[in-house]
Amino acid sequence: MEQIDPIKEILMKYSTIEEHLDKRLQEMKQEELKSKILHDEDNDKSSQEPYKLLNLEEAKIRNSNLIKSLEISKARLRSRSTFSPVEQILQQAIENYRKNPALQCNSSQ
Template sequence: MDLIKEINEKYQALEAEIDKKLEKVQAEEQKLERQQERIAEKSTAVQSPKVLSYEEALQRNANTLKSLEIAKARLRSRSTYSPVEKLLQRALENYKRELESLNKQSREDFKQDEKGEDNLIMQSVLDANCIRKKTGESHRN
């Protein structure tokens, strides 16, 4: 009895696995069919263009020409020389020069400060030596 039960359970498990795989295949088939339907709808829509009346065609063409002229004017205005751009370029160059001179000045000031600190240290050492000599002389006297 146990043997028959085991065989039944084994085949039930295999059957359930096959059912799951079959469901996946059916879902993929449905998905593929929907995609094919969409492609067919798009191709039929492309194949049958709307026939415009003469007035509608004139209006569409006029709008197209108008939008093309606007685009052409925008491109022309962007490609022409603008004095404002030159002024901005000069201001940028002046700013860069001023920034460089400030950086150079600050570097020179820093170097002078370092030299000044070195001089102060040397002066302090010399002053300390003088004080030692004077105090040493006063102690000897």
Template sequence: MDLIKEINDKYLALEAEVDQKLEKVQAEELKLEQQNEKLAETSTTAVPRVLSYEEALLRNTNTLKALEIAKARLRSRSTYSPVEKLLQKALQNYRRELESLEEVGDKREEKGNPHEEEDNLYDLVMQNVIEAKKQQTTDL
């Protein structure tokens, strides 16, 4: 019987140690939960950090640079006009047509009929204008 009593005492002692360790773990878990709650409360009600003079100066300089860049981008976008591009295309087409007319006119002068080309010049210019308008409407 003494043997059984010794075994029971031994296991009771071990059980008491396990219970004490379990209580410590539960107490630490409770502390951790409370700390997490405090951190959550302080993070939502965080006080804004006061910057030093140098930090504020650096922040303000960076803000001004960013604003200047944005201003330049807006300025460049506002000055671009698709009408200018269309006018450039029309001008190029007109010049090409004039060059081709000059070549045709030179050939006709050689044949002896230059006045007919001058009469058709107005019609060709108007035709170029109409084509440019058509391109403008298709590009948009």
């Protein structure tokens, strides 16, 4: 009787598993390549649609509106960065102090 070498048996078992995995890996790579090609085609189609060639007048109008919008945003940001509500509160306190003589100290008393 022949004895089967345990190492040879293990190698045979794992070689069939390895072949199966290699085949599956190749199939997955092909599927991935197909999906990438389809995705790229979809991106090409969608990226071409929103762009519209503008004539000179339309481009000038669009650019001037964009500049106006940017200037408004810049002014809002500038005003918000320099405005301090504490200053407004202090100004109101000073006004109340000046208007109400009871709050004022008299140095003659």
